[in-house]
Amino acid sequence: MIGRVLALARKELRQLFASPIAYVVGTAYVALTGIYFFQHLVSYNQLLFVYQSEGLGGGGFDQGTVPSHINVLNEVFVPAADDFGLFLLVVLPLVTMRVFAEERASGTDELLLTSGLRPFEVALAKHAVTYLFVVLLLAASAIYPAVVVSRAALGFEHLIALYVGQLPCSSFTSSQIVAAVLGYSIPFVLLDFAWLSNAVSEPVARALGEIALLGHYGSFPRGVIELREVLYFASIAFLGWLASLTALELGRAR
Amino acid sequence: MSLLPAAGLVMILVGVASHYATRSLQGFSAFPAANVALGIALVLVGAAARARAFRGFSGAASRRVALRALAIFAAGAIAAIGLGVASRSWTARLDLTVDRLYTLSDQTRSLCAELDRSGAVAIELVFFEDALLAKDARLLVAAYGAACPRVSIRDASRSEPPAGARALYTTTATTVIACRGGVCDPVGYPSERNITAALLRLSSERSPRVFFLIGHGEVDLASESDGGYSGLAALLRDQGFDVRALVGPAAAEGPAGADVLIAAAPERDLLPEEIALLDRWLESGGRMLVLAEPGLRSNLYSDLLLRWGFDLEDGVIVDAAASPLLENPSPLNLLVHLFAPYHPVSRTLSRRTMVLMPTTRPVALARKPQPDDRLERIAFATERARVDHDLTRALAGRSPARSDAAIGEPAVAAAGSYPRGGTGAAGEASAAEARIVVIGDRDFASNRLIGALYNRDLLLNAARWLASDESRIALTDKAWTPNQDPLTLQQTVAYFYFLAFALPEALLLLGIYAWWRQRA
Numbered sequence: 001m002i003g004r005v006l007a008l009a010r011k012e013l014r015q016l017f018a019s020p021i022a023y024v025v026g027t028a029y030v031a032l033t034g035i036y037f038f039q040h041l042v043s044y045n046q047l048l049f050v051y052q053s054e055g056l057g058g059g060g061f062d063q064g065t066v067p068s069h070i071n072v073l074n075e076v077f078v079p080a081a082d083d084f085g086l087f088l089l090v091v092l093p094l095v096t097m098r099v100f101a102e103e104r105a106s107g108t109d110e111l112l113l114t115s116g117l118r119p120f121e122v123a124l125a126k127h128a129v130t131y132l133f134v135v136l137l138l139a140a141s142a143i144y145p146a147v148v149v150s151r152a153a154l155g156f157e158h159l160i161a162l163y164v165g166q167l168p169c170s171s172f173t174s175s176q177i178v179a180a181v182l183g184y185s186i187p188f189v190l191l192d193f194a195w196l197s198n199a200v201s202e203p204v205a206r207a208l209g210e211i212a213l214l215g216h217y218g219s220f221p222r223g224v225i226e227l228r229e230v231l232y233f234a235s236i237a238f239l240g241w242l243a244s245l246t247a248l249e250l251g252r253a254r
Numbered sequence: 255m256s257l258l259p260a261a262g263l264v265m266i267l268v269g270v271a272s273h274y275a276t277r278s279l280q281g282f283s284a285f286p287a288a289n290v291a292l293g294i295a296l297v298l299v300g301a302a303a304r305a306r307a308f309r310g311f312s313g314a315a316s317r318r319v320a321l322r323a324l325a326i327f328a329a330g331a332i333a334a335i336g337l338g339v340a341s342r343s344w345t346a347r348l349d350l351t352v353d354r355l356y357t358l359s360d361q362t363r364s365l366c367a368e369l370d371r372s373g374a375v376a377i378e379l380v381f382f383e384d385a386l387l388a389k390d391a392r393l394l395v396a397a398y399g400a401a402c403p404r405v406s407i408r409d410a411s412r413s414e415p416p417a418g419a420r421a422l423y424t425t426t427a428t429t430v431i432a433c434r435g436g437v438c439d440p441v442g443y444p445s446e447r448n449i450t451a452a453l454l455r456l457s458s459e460r461s462p463r464v465f466f467l468i469g470h471g472e473v474d475l476a477s478e479s480d481g482g483y484s485g486l487a488a489l490l491r492d493q494g495f496d497v498r499a500l501v502g503p504a505a506a507e508g509p510a511g512a513d514v515l516i517a518a519a520p521e522r523d524l525l526p527e528e529i530a531l532l533d534r535w536l537e538s539g540g541r542m543l544v545l546a547e548p549g550l551r552s553n554l555y556s557d558l559l560l561r562w563g564f565d566l567e568d569g570v571i572v573d574a575a576a577s578p579l580l581e582n583p584s585p586l587n588l589l590v591h592l593f594a595p596y597h598p599v600s601r602t603l604s605r606r607t608m609v610l611m612p613t614t615r616p617v618a619l620a621r622k623p624q625p626d627d628r629l630e631r632i633a634f635a636t637e638r639a640r641v642d643h644d645l646t647r648a649l650a651g652r653s654p655a656r657s658d659a660a661i662g663e664p665a666v667a668a669a670g671s672y673p674r675g676g677t678g679a680a681g682e683a684s685a686a687e688a689r690i691v692v693i694g695d696r697d698f699a700s701n702r703l704i705g706a707l708y709n710r711d712l713l714l715n716a717a718r719w720l721a722s723d724e725s726r727i728a729l730t731d732k733a734w735t736p737n738q739d740p741l742t743l744q745q746t747v748a749y750f751y752f753l754a755f756a757l758p759e760a761l762l763l764l765g766i767y768a769w770w771r772q773r774a
Contacts, residue, residue, distance in 0.1 A: 018771070018772060020766070020768045020769035022765075023766075023768055027758045027762045028758075034750070074390070140761065206412065218392065219347075222356070223356075224356050224393055226347045228341035231341045235335070235338050239330065239331060239334050242326070242331070246327040250323055
């Protein structure tokens with residue numbers, strides 16, 4: 001089984017990197033994160049300058065005029081990590097939407113399902129390849145967090161969070177445009193349900209708050225890995241894989 | 255028909271986005287609401303159309319496959335949701351921050367255990383989710399909830415906070431308020447130090463009394479100038495001490511009511527009867543913190559302290575190893591980083607937690623008053639330090655390099671404990687032991703320097719030890735100091751060129767190559 005999954009994964013990987021879309025997505029992501037990281041860095045330097053300015057009461061190491069909460073973690077890393085998560089949501093569907101939809105559009109899905117590969121092997125291989133792509137994307141843009149990544153668990157929660165709904169959505173339709181819309185919609189709607197809080201009762205708002213991605217994300221950029229948050233993202237990723245599998249099985253049944 | 259749900263999802267997205275863009279202006283208005291409602295309707299219509307167009311499965315085997323797939327999905331979904339719900343109460347976490355910012359220190363854990371043992375009324379930490387610093391504080395507050403059985407967390411956005419907390423909530427800068435039995439106490443900046451200090455204040459049945467000796471040229475307790483001690487007084491009050499001024503120990507109230515007496519560098523002699531009274535008070539188990547300074551000649555040092563085993567020779571410590579990190583790297587400005595590792599006053603301090611002391615008087619040990627007494631040097635300058643007895647020459651920065659013999663790690667602070675037969679003010683057995691801490695500098699506790707490095711910790715540790723409150727020795731202030739160092743302009747620009755231009759450029763060129771190969 002592992003051999004079949006690996007063979008399919010290799011084929012998917014070759015296909016992905018033979019098309020320019022992977023590079024365009026990588027370029028967009030790295031450029032966006034680079035510019036925003038630089039902006040946070042400049043703002044931090046300006047903030048330090050203001051705090052250490054002689055005109056504001058005299059600065060200097062021994063006077064402790066820079067409060068301890070003004071540091072690279074709070075002023076550069078955490079806001080940059082928040083931005084990076086959103087950027088992944090923006091650029092990734094361009095790649096993930098084609099994973100299943102392209103097979104349907106080109107009619108190779110039937111070939112795939114009758115090739116002796118079981119549906120869960122297909123879903124597993126395609127998920128693995130797209131996760132690997134995100135790993136490569138993060139690695140390409142990881143120069144700046146590399147300084148702090150040993151202190152803060154940046155990144156892997158993105159890998160999981162960003163796949164919410166994207167693969168299963170693209171497996172439900174043969175239209176790449178619809179797949180893209182679904183790929184964008186589900187994670188963005190799941191991102192935060194605060195917009196609904198005025199329209200629903202308090203218990204419902206609380207339950208929605210538990211589901212929303214945003215509330216589960218905050219501890220990772222701060223350098224804390226909480227078991228319950230890891231389980232949350234793992235559950236979402238598992239559900240995504242399960243939905244892809246179900247879609248493939250239903251397609252086979254029809 | 256599949257475009258209908260797509261259009262619906264776009265409308266939902268626009269509705270949500272427009273709500274976020276305008277919520278500060280008008281709340282949930284008609285435009286976002288209409289978009290969301292219409293979007294949901296389109297999605298439902300599209301789904302219904304797809305369902306109607308469904309022609310069914312081709313046979314019993316297909317139906318079985320479909321049912322099995324759906325059953326597996328339902329079971330998986332239920333398992334995932336169940337796991338998510340169950341894990342809400344799991345608190346296991348891995349704190350990977352450099353200083354373990356979100357892991358409670360031993361002191362806080364010890365306080366929590368003490369609260370649990372005493373069966374005291376539970377303390378509630380009211381957490382304001384909308385506060386400006388809520389993101390910073392959430393993990394820390396959760397750590398208290400997990401580690402302290404007698405401390406509960408109340409999220410003010412989910413359940414109504416107690417009236418006392420509501421009254422203290424002033425601005426969005428209020429993040430955490432601690433309450434116990436209807437009495438509430440604002441925490442201030444939501445750090446572990448401040449939250450634990452609030453727990454201390456609320457849990458203390460009786461505040462230790464700290465008297466400051468005045469009337470002999472001591473540092474002014476109320477002065478807010480750089481050299482004043484208003485910051486020290488505020489710090490002690492914040493830590494639950496009852497701080498008062500004592501106009502000479504011979505005054506009517508005397509030092510008898512004090513748990514700790516602080517003599518902050520008296521510049522003049524005390525009256526002989528005052529010295530005698532202090533001596534008797536110490537014999538009965540009194541506790542005293544003396545801050546000295548080079549050049550001061552009071553009989554408190556030469557008579558009283560000498561009798562209790564401390565020899566404050568007149569001179570100033572000159573240490574060539576003074577850190578170049580200081581703005582003024584004078585050899586008189588000591589970065590003290592050598593501490594006695596097992597003494598309660600100094601055990602939380604180390605090479606990483608330095609104390610800044612400008613112009614420090616050496617504190618040497620003399621003969622012990624009684625054989626059972628214990629005298630210990632607790633903080634030292636480096637082995638390159640020496641004592642210059644010509645204060646004028648030293649202050650002028652003209653100390654010759656080898657004018658006095660190096661004496662090797664001269665002490666800047668020492669502590670003594672003296673088991674005596676009497677009973678202390680509070681009547682506890684432990685209070686029968688007299689205790690004295692002598693520190694050779696007064697400026698390190700001034701308003702200018704009390705917040706510098708770990709000066710505060712040395713002072714609070716001394717006050718807590720003197721008040722027989724070792725279990726609440728000051729928390730080490732956790733701050734990610736290395737990351738306050740700014741990047742240079744050159745480094746920042748280098749980052750920018752590489753990240754925003756060179757790396758994307760390389761990826762784009764690879765993309766063009768892939769496109770060219772695909773065409774070819």
